Amino acid sequence: MKIISGGVTAARGFKAAGTHCGIRKNHSKKDLALILSACEASAAGVYTTNLVKGAPVQVTRAHIAADGKLRAIVCNSGNANTCCADGIIKAERMCSIVAHRTGVAPSDVAVASTGVIGQPLPIEPIEEAMEGLVGQLTSDGSSDAALAIMTTDTVKKEIAVEFTLGGKTCRMGGIAKGSGMIHPNMATMLVFITTDAAVPSETLQKLLSADVKDTFNMVSVDGDTSTSDMVIVMANGMAENGPLSAQDETELAAALRAVTGYLCKMIASDGEGATKLLECRVSGAFTDADARIAAKSVIGSSLLKAAMFGADANWGRVLCAVGYSGANVDVDKVDVSFESKAGSVEVCRMGRGIEFSEEIAKQVLSEKEIAIVIGLNSGEGCATAWGCDLTYDYVRINGDYRT
Amino acid sequence: MKIISGGVTAARGFKAAGTHCGIRKNHSKKDLALILSACEASAAGVYTTNLVKGAPVQVTRAHIAADGKLRAIVCNSGNANTCCADGIIKAERMCSIVAHRTGVAPSDVAVASTGVIGQPLPIEPIEEAMEGLVGQLTSDGSSDAALAIMTTDTVKKEIAVEFTLGGKTCRMGGIAKGSGMIHPNMATMLVFITTDAAVPSETLQKLLSADVKDTFNMVSVDGDTSTSDMVIVMANGMAENGPLSAQDETELAAALRAVTGYLCKMIASDGEGATKLLECRVSGAFTDADARIAAKSVIGSSLLKAAMFGADANWGRVLCAVGYSGANVDVDKVDVSFESKAGSVEVCRMGRGIEFSEEIAKQVLSEKEIAIVIGLNSGEGCATAWGCDLTYDYVRINGDYRT
Numbered sequence: 001m002k003i004i005s006g007g008v009t010a011a012r013g014f015k016a017a018g019t020h021c022g023i024r025k026n027h028s029k030k031d032l033a034l035i036l037s038a039c040e041a042s043a044a045g046v047y048t049t050n051l052v053k054g055a056p057v058q059v060t061r062a063h064i065a066a067d068g069k070l071r072a073i074v075c076n077s078g079n080a081n082t083c084c085a086d087g088i089i090k091a092e093r094m095c096s097i098v099a100h101r102t103g104v105a106p107s108d109v110a111v112a113s114t115g116v117i118g119q120p121l122p123i124e125p126i127e128e129a130m131e132g133l134v135g136q137l138t139s140d141g142s143s144d145a146a147l148a149i150m151t152t153d154t155v156k157k158e159i160a161v162e163f164t165l166g167g168k169t170c171r172m173g174g175i176a177k178g179s180g181m182i183h184p185n186m187a188t189m190l191v192f193i194t195t196d197a198a199v200p201s202e203t204l205q206k207l208l209s210a211d212v213k214d215t216f217n218m219v220s221v222d223g224d225t226s227t228s229d230m231v232i233v234m235a236n237g238m239a240e241n242g243p244l245s246a247q248d249e250t251e252l253a254a255a256l257r258a259v260t261g262y263l264c265k266m267i268a269s270d271g272e273g274a275t276k277l278l279e280c281r282v283s284g285a286f287t288d289a290d291a292r293i294a295a296k297s298v299i300g301s302s303l304l305k306a307a308m309f310g311a312d313a314n315w316g317r318v319l320c321a322v323g324y325s326g327a328n329v330d331v332d333k334v335d336v337s338f339e340s341k342a343g344s345v346e347v348c349r350m351g352r353g354i355e356f357s358e359e360i361a362k363q364v365l366s367e368k369e370i371a372i373v374i375g376l377n378s379g380e381g382c383a384t385a386w387g388c389d390l391t392y393d394y395v396r397i398n399g400d401y402r403t
Numbered sequence: 404m405k406i407i408s409g410g411v412t413a414a415r416g417f418k419a420a421g422t423h424c425g426i427r428k429n430h431s432k433k434d435l436a437l438i439l440s441a442c443e444a445s446a447a448g449v450y451t452t453n454l455v456k457g458a459p460v461q462v463t464r465a466h467i468a469a470d471g472k473l474r475a476i477v478c479n480s481g482n483a484n485t486c487c488a489d490g491i492i493k494a495e496r497m498c499s500i501v502a503h504r505t506g507v508a509p510s511d512v513a514v515a516s517t518g519v520i521g522q523p524l525p526i527e528p529i530e531e532a533m534e535g536l537v538g539q540l541t542s543d544g545s546s547d548a549a550l551a552i553m554t555t556d557t558v559k560k561e562i563a564v565e566f567t568l569g570g571k572t573c574r575m576g577g578i579a580k581g582s583g584m585i586h587p588n589m590a591t592m593l594v595f596i597t598t599d600a601a602v603p604s605e606t607l608q609k610l611l612s613a614d615v616k617d618t619f620n621m622v623s624v625d626g627d628t629s630t631s632d633m634v635i636v637m638a639n640g641m642a643e644n645g646p647l648s649a650q651d652e653t654e655l656a657a658a659l660r661a662v663t664g665y666l667c668k669m670i671a672s673d674g675e676g677a678t679k680l681l682e683c684r685v686s687g688a689f690t691d692a693d694a695r696i697a698a699k700s701v702i703g704s705s706l707l708k709a710a711m712f713g714a715d716a717n718w719g720r721v722l723c724a725v726g727y728s729g730a731n732v733d734v735d736k737v738d739v740s741f742e743s744k745a746g747s748v749e750v751c752r753m754g755r756g757i758e759f760s761e762e763i764a765k766q767v768l769s770e771k772e773i774a775i776v777i778g779l780n781s782g783e784g785c786a787t788a789w790g791c792d793l794t795y796d797y798v799r800i801n802g803d804y805r806t
Contacts, residue, residue, distance in 0.1 A: 049727070050723065050726040050727045051725075051726040051727070051732055051734050052722050052723060052725065052726030052727075052734045052754075053726075080719070082719065083719060083722055083751070083754055083755055083756055084755060084756065085755045116717075116719065117717075117719025117720070117722065117723065117756075118718060118719045118722070118751065118755075118756035119756060120756075226723065227719075227722070227723050227726060302705065302797075302801070303801050306797070306798050306800075306801030306802045307801060307802065309798060309802045310801070310802025312802065314519075314520075315521060316483070316485065316486060316519065316520025316521045316630075317520070319455050319486055319520065319521070319630070320453065320455060320520065320629065320630050322454075322455065323453040323454040323455030323456075323630060324452070324453045324454070324455075329454055331454050331455045348486070348521065351455075351486055352486055352487060352488045352521075353486055353487065353520075353521035353522060353523075390798055390801075391798055392795045392798050392799075394705075394709070394798075395709050395712065395793055395794060395795050395797075395798060396795075397709075398705070398706050398709030398710060398713070398793075399709045399710065399712045399713025399715065
């Protein structure tokens with residue numbers, strides 16, 4: 001497997017485009033994206049567990065559940081189409097508009113919306129822009145689509161890989177958006193993944209559901225599980241590989257993990273206001289589940305996140321977050337180190353503070369990517385979670401996002 | 404029942420004092436407090452549920468559990484005596500030092516420490532200061548004790564009430580500290596309450612445990628459950644009321660609620676960096692438990708807290724937090740209003756946004772005390788939670804607290 005360029009249009013048969021249609025006032029910010037497969041694709045999706053679900057989440061889930069197939073994904077930014085009386089009608093309308101201009105069935109279109117909650121979605125700009133958007137579809141349009149789905153993101157997020165199934169070269173690529181309201185549970189903000197591998201939709205769903213447990217569900221920016229989270233995978237089979245062997249499935253899972261793992265880190269490091277990517281690696285837990293709970297608790301602690309912003313080796317906050325996480329932990333066996341490319345500093349052994357150089361700790365924590373390494377010394381369970389620091393800019397962005 | 408002055412020394416037979424002993428470098432900040440009852444008092448306590456528990460929490464719990472009696476409470480700020488190899492020894496030593504200078508039994512002393520986690524507690528300053536501190540004990544020393552237990556608190560927190568049991572006038576008062584790492588579960592940071600009512604310790608424990616469910620456990624500043632939370636009540640019987648009737652218990656519970664309710668709001672409004680007190684009132688839930696879960700989720704949302712800082716009526720974040728709270732909620736029946744002394748503005752009805760004046764909303768949300776009023780229209784369950792906004796100062800305080 002190797003990393004290649006091309007994002008969601010790296011796989012054969014996928015085209016994409018992004019444009020400014022007018023949902024956002026800022027004309028230089030694209031706000032409408034389209035991804036289209038040349039032929040019918042197997043599809044799988046995972047969605048937010050928030051009881052308040054955006055209308056597009058409900059419509060997309062129904063479209064994929066019907067027959068496990070998709071041809072297109074349409075997505076707007078600037079408005080979440082959530083908590084609106086006419087939300088379902090407008091989400092279905094977005095699919096019909098795509099169908100009208102591309103000839104695919106409305107039920108083969110997935111729809112997503114991200115932005116402010118509770119304001120009516122203006123459908124006219126989407127209707128008026130669709131003919132032009134379809135005309136712009138190209139096999140190197142991934143970047144425009146990735147730009148169009150961004151909200152408070154500061155960098156576009158895309159990745160693609162090449163791998164082999166049954167002697168056939170396959171490609172898989174993805175784009176993502178997500179910066180605030182990021183604490184996914186069953187999925188993350190918006191992630192669209194395409195592959196030209198031939199994969200039955202049941203297999204695709206199985207692989208995706210297994211993957212998100214260790215990837216998107218282990219990311220937290222601010223503890224808020226969005227109403228609009230979704231991850232969609234489309235597999236159109238144009239690589240012409242045969243039925244999947246067990247080894248093929250392993251290869252496919254590895255390709256998926258490469259794509260999702262990369263996008264996870266991109267989302268965490270571009271968290272609203274973030275200056276640092278935090279990676280919490282927990283090992284030695286009684287079970288993997290305990291490790292996941294502890295890692296996610298640490299990455300979600302506002303106090304620790306603020307300490308990391310200040311490059312302050314306040315490891316007591318790590319112990320505190322492990323202690324209230326709900327994980328089964330022997331608190332008298334906890335080891336903690338901080339690591340970065342500037343080095344490593346051990347700060348706690350068997351639940352007790354140890355002497356360390358504040359100067360070295362400051363150097364380690366002044367890097368852009370920091371690992372919080374926790375040894376629980378109780379079993380074989382392990383997990384990794386990703387997050388970011390809590391900064392003045394998070395407050396600035398969210399104190400005045402809507403107006 | 405009426406509000407009176409005097410804090411923990413309002414009740415007969417209680418003296419208190421606070422001094423600077425040298426745990427903190429800043430000489431103008433008191434860091435050691437003592438509360439002493441003239442006679443043996445019934446005692447009850449509730450403590451943090453964090454698996455990582457400060458040594459003082461463990462020692463105090465053992466002392467109260469032994470016989471339900473206390474004579475004194477000693478508390479230092481500046482060091483949490485938590486995650487230290489010699490923590491238990493030093494916490495017991497603090498009790499012995501008090502015993503030596505006052506003549507009470509070490510097992511009748513409760514001990515508490517608050518401050519940085521994981522640094523060895525210097526015991527010498529406490530030893531050296533104790534004789535002088537005991538000499539300073541007075542029946543109007545509550546204020547000095549309240550000042551001595553503060554860490555990042557910006558205001559001291561004390562309250563007292565007068566009430567009647569069986570024809571006898573009784574008094575109850577409390578002091579508290581708590582500003583960061585506030586998301587209590589079974590207790591809050593440090594709260595010490597005294598009363599001269601005669602109350603068996605079993606009754607005192609029952610009343611306290613019932614009370615914290617709706618008071619301290621409904622406060623959140625930052626979602627971090629401290630390792631050092633405790634609430635201690637001492638009742639020394641000097642009011643000479645007789646055995647408690649059912650009506651007396653109701654009166655006593657009301658006095659306790661008046662003290663704890665006031666201190667809750669004091670803690671929430673003095674949250675680290677806070678500029679606003681938030682009160683989330685949920686009604687119409689299927690059960691009280693659902694109401695509590697929903698209210699606490701809203702008060703804990705970083706996104707909503709930042710929006711309140713910015714006086715932005717971003718009610719979608721209220722719906723979002725209700726939706727991911729885990730409470731059983733019919734999301735299509737949720738009503739939301741914001742209220743303050745500047746007025747009231749309804750923003751969401753039956754799960755859908757409604758037209759409202761942004762100008763009025765801005766006025767309502769620019770006040771210092773804001774209520775987020777949520778109607779779930781499904782049952783009779785209700786609850787109230789208290790929190791504060793998320794500000795630049797929270798990040799500043801916690802980015803550089805330890806160094």
